[in-house]
Amino acid sequence: MLRALAPLLVLAATLVAAADDGLSRVRSTKVMRWGCDVSGGAPFAFPDPSDPDRVIGFEVEIAEELARRLGGRAERFSADWLALIDALEADRCDVLINGFEVTAERKRVVSFSTPYFRYAQQLVVRSEDRDRFTSLADLTGRPIAVLNGSASIESLDAAGVPPSLIVQYDDSLAPFTETILGRVDACLQESFISRFFAGHDPRLALVDATFDPGVYAVVVRKGDAALLNELNAALAGMQADGTLGRILQRWGLWDDAQPALGTQRGPVVATIPEAQGTPPEDGLPWTLVLWSLARAATMTALLTVVSMPIATLAGLLLAIAILHGPKPLSRICHAYVLVTRGTPLLVQIFLLYYSLPALGAWLGIPELLTWNKVVVGIVCLAANYAAYEAEIHRAALQAIPRSQWDAARALGFTRWQTLRFIVVPQSWRLSLPAIINDLNSLIKDSSLVSMIGVQELLAVALGIGKASFAVPSMLVAAAAFYLVLSLLADWFGQSLERRARAVRALPEPIHR
Amino acid sequence: MTTPALEAQGISKRWPRTGAVLEDCSLRVERRTVHALIGSSGSGKSTLLRCLALLDPPDSGSIRVDGVLAAGEGAVAADPNLRRSIGVVFQEPSLFTHLTALANVALAPHRVLGLDPGDAHERARRALDRVHALHLGDRHPEALSGGERQRVAMARALAMEPTVLLCDEPTSALDPMLTREVMAVLRDLALDAGTTMVVVSHDMEFVTAAADSFDFLHAGRIRISGSVDRLGTRGVDDELDRFLQRS
Numbered sequence: 089m090l091r092a093l094a095p096l097l098v099l100a101a102t103l104v105a106a107a108d109d110g111l112s113r114v115r116s117t118k119v120m121r122w123g124c125d126v127s128g129g130a131p132f133a134f135p136d137p138s139d140p141d142r143v144i145g146f147e148v149e150i151a152e153e154l155a156r157r158l159g160g161r162a163e164r165f166s167a168d169w170l171a172l173i174d175a176l177e178a179d180r181c182d183v184l185i186n187g188f189e190v191t192a193e194r195k196r197v198v199s200f201s202t203p204y205f206r207y208a209q210q211l212v213v214r215s216e217d218r219d220r221f222t223s224l225a226d227l228t229g230r231p232i233a234v235l236n237g238s239a240s241i242e243s244l245d246a247a248g249v250p251p252s253l254i255v256q257y258d259d260s261l262a263p264f265t266e267t268i269l270g271r272v273d274a275c276l277q278e279s280f281i282s283r284f285f286a287g288h289d290p291r292l293a294l295v296d297a298t299f300d301p302g303v304y305a306v307v308v309r310k311g312d313a314a315l316l317n318e319l320n321a322a323l324a325g326m327q328a329d330g331t332l333g334r335i336l337q338r339w340g341l342w343d344d345a346q347p348a349l350g351t352q353r354g355p356v357v358a359t360i361p362e363a364q365g366t367p368p369e370d371g372l373p374w375t376l377v378l379w380s381l382a383r384a385a386t387m388t389a390l391l392t393v394v395s396m397p398i399a400t401l402a403g404l405l406l407a408i409a410i411l412h413g414p415k416p417l418s419r420i421c422h423a424y425v426l427v428t429r430g431t432p433l434l435v436q437i438f439l440l441y442y443s444l445p446a447l448g449a450w451l452g453i454p455e456l457l458t459w460n461k462v463v464v465g466i467v468c469l470a471a472n473y474a475a476y477e478a479e480i481h482r483a484a485l486q487a488i489p490r491s492q493w494d495a496a497r498a499l500g501f502t503r504w505q506t507l508r509f510i511v512v513p514q515s516w517r518l519s520l521p522a523i524i525n526d527l528n529s530l531i532k533d534s535s536l537v538s539m540i541g542v543q544e545l546l547a548v549a550l551g552i553g554k555a556s557f558a559v560p561s562m563l564v565a566a567a568a569f570y571l572v573l574s575l576l577a578d579w580f581g582q583s584l585e586r587r588a589r590a591v592r593a594l595p596e597p598i599h600r
Numbered sequence: 601m602t603t604p605a606l607e608a609q610g611i612s613k614r615w616p617r618t619g620a621v622l623e624d625c626s627l628r629v630e631r632r633t634v635h636a637l638i639g640s641s642g643s644g645k646s647t648l649l650r651c652l653a654l655l656d657p658p659d660s661g662s663i664r665v666d667g668v669l670a671a672g673e674g675a676v677a678a679d680p681n682l683r684r685s686i687g688v689v690f691q692e693p694s695l696f697t698h699l700t701a702l703a704n705v706a707l708a709p710h711r712v713l714g715l716d717p718g719d720a721h722e723r724a725r726r727a728l729d730r731v732h733a734l735h736l737g738d739r740h741p742e743a744l745s746g747g748e749r750q751r752v753a754m755a756r757a758l759a760m761e762p763t764v765l766l767c768d769e770p771t772s773a774l775d776p777m778l779t780r781e782v783m784a785v786l787r788d789l790a791l792d793a794g795t796t797m798v799v800v801s802h803d804m805e806f807v808t809a810a811a812d813s814f815d816f817l818h819a820g821r822i823r824i825s826g827s828v829d830r831l832g833t834r835g836v837d838d839e840l841d842r843f844l845q846r847s
């Protein structure tokens with residue numbers, strides 16, 4: 089009896105789940121939100137070196153085609169690669185398309201579509217080592233660089249390479265540059281990445297033999313069955329009619345391994361220039377690049393300019409509450425300062441950003457879910473810095489002599505009037521230099537919000553740098569922009585200090 | 601008998617570590633008189649003055665300002681209305697460093713009494729004039745000498761038009777030159793009919809010339825009090841004689 093009912097129960101459960109699943113969302117909004125990390129580098133999804141505001145890559149094209157076939161348009165959601173699965177689970181996007189290898193481990197937390205790409209692992213060594221290292225076995229006991237979180241790690245693991253010799257990097261370009269520099273003796277990545285980065289570089293050589301093939305697939309939330317079915321149908325269509333084959337050819341990714349997935353090559357298409365990778369000596373389009381950096385610097389400035397005044401004011405209120413508030417409030421505020429200062433800003437940004445949807449659902453404020461990343465970033469920076477500013481204000485408030493309080497009390501000022509008109513105006517002058525110092529730190533700390541995908545200065549510079557083999561020069565350019573922002577902050581701080589030092593002639597402007 | 605401007609009865613006070621500092625001190629300051637508190641260093645004069653200024657609560661005893669119970673059993677705790685009817689000039693001037701001299705004086709009339717800025721400034725100028733410091737109004741407190749600062753601090757207290765002005769050795773932090781300057785102003789204030797003052801002072805010349813009555817504190821107790829005329833005759837009290845001899 090129960091047995092007979094089981095399929096019905098599953099069906100019912102599916103129907104209930106389907107009521108507000110990814111597919112109906114995509115259908116009703118006509119938008120497929122797809123997640124990726126644009127700083128992960130070419131050829132996945134990366135800033136176009138000749139127009140860094142545009143994101144290009146073979147996965148951009150796959151996402152756009154899939155969205156079209158699902159009856160909508162693609163909307164990109166960017167976040168740090170390691171945060172993408174959390175972002176998917178927090179419903180910040182509907183799917184992930186960003187070189188996610190299908191692994192048993194991941195299958196436990198998410199579902200995968202049918203694969204859209206097949207790769208194998210390929211070693212890259214320095215060209216002078218071309219004949220010395222022709223297989224993994226030749227590299228026994230030598231350090232090998234990989235991209236963190238990638239399948240290359242498992243391949244090395246399976247081959248018995250000890251963890252101490254597997255050197256992980258945050259992006260796919262770094263393993264190659266580290267090999268060139270000699271910090272490692274080889275790097276292992278997917279064959280097409282090795283071709284893309286090392287194929288044109290005379291300092292590097294590809295080791296011919298590839299091994300440990302694997303596949304990339306679209307990631308969806310577990311239980312998002314309806315969306316998964318539609319995605320699979322759309323993918324099958326793209327594979328059969330040559331659309332996928334065309335995209336892979338355009339990006340120079342077509343090889344003999346692809347037909348094994350059922351992908352038709354379709355008509356022969358030439359590889360586009362963006363897929364070749366341009367070495368730095370060919371030159372960056374500096375006008376465009378600087379323009380992009382300038383705009384990213386505006387984002388950094390915005391984050392700072394909005395969060396620092398909030399942090400300063402909130403810090404002052406915290407300090408006053410700690411020193412003069414009723415005991416319970418004072419305790420709570422003190423605990424807030426201790427916890428906030430004692431935990432990494434990065435963790436706070438992550439926790440807030442990815443717990444907002446759940447928090448919104450719990451509080452019955454669904455708007456929290458759609459809170460702009462920039463707003464979340466500003467809230468995090470302000471909340472974190474408020475704790476530091478609170479300590480600065482506290483020290484300054486305590487530095488105001490008791491005799492000032494006595495004089496004010498004797499004149500009939502209340503406690504709050506004394507704080508407002510006498511103590512804070514004086515402590516403010518004491519705390520200002522330290523606050524301006526923190527303003528300078530904040531400019532640079534603001535780059536941490538790129539972890540949730542805010543395109544600020546450092547993220548944009550790294551994105552362009554990785555896409556065009558120019559990470560060092562882009563970092564120097566970004567540093568120059570940071571320096572300018574920092575000098576501006578100092579100049580602003582000095583004028584504030586000058587104003588704060590000036591005595592006020594009158595308690596408030598006289599209106600005659 | 602008229603209501604005294606300030607009246608204290610049975611004030612006792614002990615500090616946590618120091619022990620008893622004041623024991624059963626009673627005093628009475630008539631309106632429009634100048635009352636001197638004298639006694640050697642550490643005898644409890646400042647402590648008594650802070651109690652009278654309602655800045656520190658006495659452990660026992662009561663204080664009445666213009667007949668209104670301000671401290672002691674049944675008093676409303678630290679009523680700012682009562683507190684501001686007592687002006688205080690401390691040993692250190694403690695000017696507000698972020699304001700000009702004039703703004704230092706005008707701030708409380710404006711913020712505490714709620715006068716509009718124009719009236720507050722008018723009052724501040726009059727108060728500065730009384731201490732011969734009108735010309736210092738635009739100065740930064742750091743640009744004032746110690747004596748000038750103390751005069752501005754007096755003006756700041758006077759601008760609130762207090763019932764009683766309490767002065768705690770306003771010259772103790774000053775060198776002799778500046779002391780003379782401040783004492784001259786204090787004397788003018790004291791001789792100005794209409795001011796009620798309690799002055800803690802070491803300067804017997806000032807006390808005999810400007811004060812009407814005195815209390816002599818010794819080890820936290822009021823040993824002798826009365827009209828300043830009594831200070832002329834020796835042999836009333838050994839401690840007082842010894843004190844007078846020293847100063």
Ligand SMILES: Nc1ncnc2c1ncn2[C@@H]1O[C@H](COP(=O)(O)OP(=O)(O)O)[C@@H](O)[C@H]1O
Pocket residue numbers: 615616617618621639640641642643644645646647648
């Ligand atoms: N805040 C305080 N805490 C503890 N002891 C104090 C405090 N203020 C004054 N005393 C002590 O009370 C005694 C009287 O001090 P004070 O009133 O300043 O004397 P005077 O002004 O006559 O020199 C001294 O022994 C002094 O050490």
Ligand SMILES: [Mg+2]
Pocket residue numbers: 645646647768769
């Ligand atoms: Mg004293």
